[in-house]
Amino acid sequence: MKRVLSIQSHVVFGCAGNSAAVFPMRRLGIEVWPMNTVQFSNHTQYREGWQVVMPGGHIRQLVNGLAEIGVLAECDALLSGYLGSAEQGEEILAAVARLKALNPTALYFCDPVMGHPDKGCIVAPGVADFLKNRALACADMLAPNLLELEQLTGRDIRNVPEAIEACQQLRAQGVKLVMVKHLGKAGFAMDRFEMLLVCEEGTFHLSRPLYPFARHPIGVGDLLSATMLANLLAGCTPVAAFELTNASVDAVLARTWLAGAYELQLVAAQHEMALPQVSIRATRL
16 A cells, blocks of 8 residues: 655645545545645635644654654655645655655655635745745656746746646756646636646646536645545556546536535545546647
8 A cells, every 4th residue: 555645734624735635545545644734724715714834843743753653664655735834845845855765766746836816825925936946856746737837937828838848847857747737728728627747758638627616616736636646656657647637536526516516525526536437538749
């Protein structure tokens, strides 16, 4: 059984951060060790809510605890997401270095959450700079959305060829695999949810239905990153993992839309999520 240390935010109610990532990975057969950077009562698109940022040293101390009981070396990957501070990011990179010293085959999958003001998601000062200037150099795999891809590369991306060039720029900096979680305005069609995969095997494109939600669910990006990592750890090729991830997330969103729900229906869709029917194949570009 593969093991993942998942360090990101947590919401008490709903699905975002670890609350969107832990259950799907476990349902896909991965042992997950969740560690929270921030605890929210609910995600930030609700008008009200509370958050508590975990204090400095919190991640380091918990990683020390894992090392002291002798299990850190058994971890196969570290997944990072929403950070409460740039200092937390440095603690995560220290954990990555410590993990790789114990297990050289371990992976660092970075979901570079930089915030989206239009969605009410704001990251702490210094986090975006940390992700661009520090985390990028350490990541084996990266899963930005279009906005994050632009910030990481310093590019204005208007179409798919420009998105591919940006991903190749990240690959040239040492990232082995880049999955763009949502091409948005740079995609081929505005009525589809499109993704891009750039890795050693080549460049691949996928799309799925864009459901007409009155309010779009939060946590889809967290679900995509977690599911992609789980499929890779299960031994899938990057392209097969990409296709399975697309199918699993589409199944969750279809169930969420049919239920008229705002929060992702992970439990209700767990069977289709764990055993998805892959009807859309990736296209090589």
